[in-house]
Amino acid sequence: MLSHSxxxxxxxxxxxxxxxxxxxxxxxxLLNAGxxxxxxxxxxxxxxxxxxxxxxxxxxxFNSYWxxxxxxxxxxxxxxxxxxxxxxxxxxxxxxxxxLLENGRE
Amino acid sequence: MIRxxxxxxxxxxxxxxxxxxxxxxxxxxxxMMVRNYGSISExxxxxxxxxxxxxxxxxxxxxxxxxxxFKELGLDSLDSADILVAVEEEFxxxxxxxxxxxxxxxxxxxxxxxxxxxxx
Numbered sequence: 001m002l003s004h005s006x007x008x009x010x011x012x013x014x015x016x017x018x019x020x021x022x023x024x025x026x027x028x029x030l031l032n033a034g035x036x037x038x039x040x041x042x043x044x045x046x047x048x049x050x051x052x053x054x055x056x057x058x059x060x061x062f063n064s065y066w067x068x069x070x071x072x073x074x075x076x077x078x079x080x081x082x083x084x085x086x087x088x089x090x091x092x093x094x095x096x097x098x099x100l101l102e103n104g105r106e
Numbered sequence: 107m108i109r110x111x112x113x114x115x116x117x118x119x120x121x122x123x124x125x126x127x128x129x130x131x132x133x134x135x136x137x138m139m140v141r142n143y144g145s146i147s148e149x150x151x152x153x154x155x156x157x158x159x160x161x162x163x164x165x166x167x168x169x170x171x172x173x174x175x176f177k178e179l180g181l182d183s184l185d186s187a188d189i190l191v192a193v194e195e196e197f198x199x200x201x202x203x204x205x206x207x208x209x210x211x212x213x214x215x216x217x218x219x220x221x222x223x224x225x226x
Contacts, residue, residue, distance in 0.1 A: 012187050
């Protein structure tokens with residue numbers, strides 16, 4: 001069972017990496033990462049458990065929406081290119097209509 | 107005919123013998139030609155980790171040592187997550203979430219990187 005702090009930090013790490021994967025240059029990354037940090041900081045002093053739960057849900061939705069179909073992976077990490085003989089095509093290339101971005105979610 | 111044969115023999119006889127100066131020295135492979143499959147030294151890991159931590163905005167102007175904890179630098183858990191993501195990019199690895207939760211100081215970061223053989 002994860003504590004609240006652990007859960008939020010893990011979601012934050014995942015969100016930061018998603019922003020990095022989508023950012024073509026560092027300035028864009030800094031801009032969006034700053035926005036993410038500001039939105040997390042806005043809920044710092046919240047004490048209502050239902051509001052807190054809703055904020056965590058929003059962060060999870062953000063993560064699921066912005067999960068990159070072809071993220072940066074270290075070549076010798078899990079699913080890295082070092083272990084692949086015939087690299088699998090990206091999820092987006094296989095089934096573009098099934099990606100969240102194509103479903104027009106706001 | 108006999109004269110030509112004699113010439114060949116005399117040519118062979120006066121051929122100079124090889125001396126030690128003609129012995130070819132073995133080519134010493136420089137370190138740039140050899141790909142390093144070993145692990146990074148602890149000193150290099152320490153220097154690079156301190157460099158990454160020092161470049162963080164909230165750490166500017168403060169002294170970072172190998173034994174500094176993130177709390178001493180005034181960083182909260184989100185700042186630690188930021189620094190660990192930067193360390194991952196610096197060394198070309200991915201730190202699992204279970205390990206990232208335990209890292210709260212430069213020393214723990216350095217010890218984790220020493221245990222990671224794939225760090226570049």
